Amino acid sequence: MSAGPVTVPLPAVLDEIAQDFAALSARDRLTLLLDFSDDLPELPERYSGHDELLERVDECQSPLFLVVEVDGVPNASSQEATVRLYFQAPPEAPTTRGFAGILHEGLDGLTVGEVLAVPDDAPYRFGLGEAVSPLRLRGMVAMLSRIKRQVRIKSAH
Amino acid sequence: MAVATDDNNAFSDYAHPERLVSTGWLAAQLAHRVEGAHDLVVIESDEDVLLYETGHIPGAFKIDWHTDLNDQVTRDYVDGERFAQVLGERGIRRDTTVVIYGDKSNWWAAYALWVFTLFGHEDVRLLDGGRAKWVAEGRGITRVLPARTAVDYPVIERDDAPIRAFKDDVLAHIGRPMVDVRSPGEYSGELLHMPDYPQEGAMRGGHIPGARSVPWARAANEDGTFKSRSDLEAIYLSEQGLTPSDDVVAYCRIGERSSHTWFVLTHLLGFDKVRNYDGSWTEWGNAVRVPVEVGAT
Numbered sequence: 001m002s003a004g005p006v007t008v009p010l011p012a013v014l015d016e017i018a019q020d021f022a023a024l025s026a027r028d029r030l031t032l033l034l035d036f037s038d039d040l041p042e043l044p045e046r047y048s049g050h051d052e053l054l055e056r057v058d059e060c061q062s063p064l065f066l067v068v069e070v071d072g073v074p075n076a077s078s079q080e081a082t083v084r085l086y087f088q089a090p091p092e093a094p095t096t097r098g099f100a101g102i103l104h105e106g107l108d109g110l111t112v113g114e115v116l117a118v119p120d121d122a123p124y125r126f127g128l129g130e131a132v133s134p135l136r137l138r139g140m141v142a143m144l145s146r147i148k149r150q151v152r153i154k155s156a157h
Numbered sequence: 158m159a160v161a162t163d164d165n166n167a168f169s170d171y172a173h174p175e176r177l178v179s180t181g182w183l184a185a186q187l188a189h190r191v192e193g194a195h196d197l198v199v200i201e202s203d204e205d206v207l208l209y210e211t212g213h214i215p216g217a218f219k220i221d222w223h224t225d226l227n228d229q230v231t232r233d234y235v236d237g238e239r240f241a242q243v244l245g246e247r248g249i250r251r252d253t254t255v256v257i258y259g260d261k262s263n264w265w266a267a268y269a270l271w272v273f274t275l276f277g278h279e280d281v282r283l284l285d286g287g288r289a290k291w292v293a294e295g296r297g298i299t300r301v302l303p304a305r306t307a308v309d310y311p312v313i314e315r316d317d318a319p320i321r322a323f324k325d326d327v328l329a330h331i332g333r334p335m336v337d338v339r340s341p342g343e344y345s346g347e348l349l350h351m352p353d354y355p356q357e358g359a360m361r362g363g364h365i366p367g368a369r370s371v372p373w374a375r376a377a378n379e380d381g382t383f384k385s386r387s388d389l390e391a392i393y394l395s396e397q398g399l400t401p402s403d404d405v406v407a408y409c410r411i412g413e414r415s416s417h418t419w420f421v422l423t424h425l426l427g428f429d430k431v432r433n434y435d436g437s438w439t440e441w442g443n444a445v446r447v448p449v450e451v452g453a454t
Contacts, residue, residue: 034210062205092260094207132206133223 008119014106021126029131036101037094043086054088055150057142062093064100066143068150070112079113083151095132099140102126103147112155116148159280160186160197160254168285170386172401172427176420177285177383178256184296187216198249201288202269203260204413212298214258214291218247218305222265222413226272237312240276245310251278258284258291262374262381268416271433274320276313283420286382293380320419322406322432324440327365328447334399335368336407338418339438343410344370346451359442363451365408369397370453373414376421389426401428408434408441 010018021029047053047067054065065088071081085108087100107115123140163182168174186197199217201209209219220226225243228235235243249255255273259266266283273281284291292298317323322330342348346363364370375392378384384392393399405428407415412435422428441447 030207030210034207037207037211091211092208093205094211095205098207130224135223136206 008117010122010125011106011110011114011118014102014118014122017102017106018125018127021128024127026127026131029127033098033102033128033131034094036099036105037097038101040087040089040097040101040104043088047086047088054086055146057139057146062089062096064089064093064096064139064143066100066146066150068147068154070151070154079111079155081112081155083110083112083115084108085147095136096139099123099143103140103143107147112151115151118144118148120145120148159252163282167385171383171425172386173424176282176424178282179285180291180294180296183214183256183284183291187214190216197254197256198247199284200247200255200257200266200269201259202257202265203288204265205260208260208288210300212300215297215299215301216303217258218303220247220257220269222268226269234272234275234315237276237314240315241310241312244278246305246307248306248308249310250308251311251313252280254280254282256282256284258287260288262289262377262417263287264373264413264417267420268413271320271416271419275315275317277316286380289381319430320423320432322408322434324434324436324444324447326432327406327408327434327436327441330404330406331365331367331448333367334403334405335365336371336397336399336405336415336418336422337364337368338371338373338407338409338415339364340372341370341453343438344368345453346449359438361442361449363442363449365441366448366450368408368450371397371418373409373417376418383421383425386425389421393422393426399428401426402430403428404430404432406432406434408437410438411435412437 009015021032024032051065054067057064057066067086069084085104087104089097089100107118122144123137128137162175163178165179165182168177190197199214200220201213201217202220202222203209206221220243226234255278257266257269263283266287270281270283337344344364348362371392376384376389399405405422407418409415412433415433415437419431419433422431
């Protein structure tokens with residue numbers, strides 16, 4: 001048996017995204033990241049104009065806001081409850097939007113238990129370090145940890 | 158062959174008006190450009206590494222401050238060979254006129270221009286107002302990448318001394334004019350990083366003793382263009398007591414905002430000796446036993 005460090009696997013969809021990135025050159029990874037930026041869903045009506053309901057991710061270079069819903073209500077209690085993610089970032093911040101888009105596609109609709117099990121180093125598994133620089137990846141690390149924190153709070157008994 | 162300068166009246170008061178071009182001038186140049194001509198190359202340089210890909214001025218190439226201009230191992234700029242490769246790939250020859258623009262009121266564009274100057278590239282200009290002004294005026298942008306015709310750019314040895322200061326230079330400079338261009342909170346030591354920006358790891362907060370606080374944004378208008386020469390003189394000469402013959406060091410966090418101020422002092426006000434300390438607070442605030450001052454004044 002290997003004595004190497006344990007690697008926690010990514011959830012299936014996130015893992016597919018990671019493999020898609022891994023198959024590309026650094027330049028094409030940027031293009032794929034742009035697709036995620038373009039495809040990031042709009043904030044639903046009930047949140048737009050309600051910045052007080054959103055959490056600001058200060059670690060991103062550009063303003064990004066996010067909010068997590070658990071099972072459609074603010075406080076569901078089961079590990080099986082469904083997690084919904086909503087993001088807001090301006091078009092002038094495509095890198096930040098792209099990070100949000102990856103997390104949206106990879107995590108939206110998973111259960112509380114599945115989201116909480118996502119490894120904290122997930123953002124480093126898309127091969128984006130050389131494409132966007134490791135410094136810039138910190139924003140995605142912060143997004144993930146704030147998502148998990150909100151899920152933890154909103155799914156608590 | 159160099160392209161004629163923008164003889165826009167708004168620029169004529171500046172010490173080196175040839176360093177700026179207006180959006181209107183650039184649009185006219187691009188409308189009349191000859192296909193395959195290499196005498197003008199437009200470069201976009203942004204903080205956001207993907208912004209260029211969302212749409213850029215037609216024909217413009219991208220230079221990323223981090224992946225193209227910084228060495229990927231040592232904390233330093235690229236060497237002459239890499240610089241020649243980056244420029245040559247974008248069709249830039251040694252005598253090409255380069256116009257740089259970018260986001261955030263041209264912070265990164267000014268930074269790129271400063272790096273071009275380390276290599277002595279002669280004709281390099283900024284688009285006044287940068288990307289935001291071009292877009293706000295409804296001028297065209299495109300996602301189409303320009304055709305690349307690689308050319309030979311010579312391998313030039315970087316000459317840092319005239320416009321770049323290192324930590325030891327700054328230590329020796331204490332007592333002479335120094336401009337801290339960060340936000341007031343970073344200057345006083347209350348904040349370890351830019352408001353709204355990630356913490357980039359400084360162990361100590363404050364400023365270099367004797368440095369005056371002149372946040373970079375004071376040199377810019379709301380639309381990102383540079384203030385007039387008289388407005389700039391009111392800030393840097395009358396209020397701060399600097400004179401164009403002074404030996405000045407400017408710094409910020411990693412040298413990007415201070416490139417903006419370096420440009421203002423050097424090219425708009427005609428200062429002879431301004432050096433940008435690119436190590437800036439991410440070096441000084443982590444260095445052992447360097448003097449630090451805290452407080453607002």
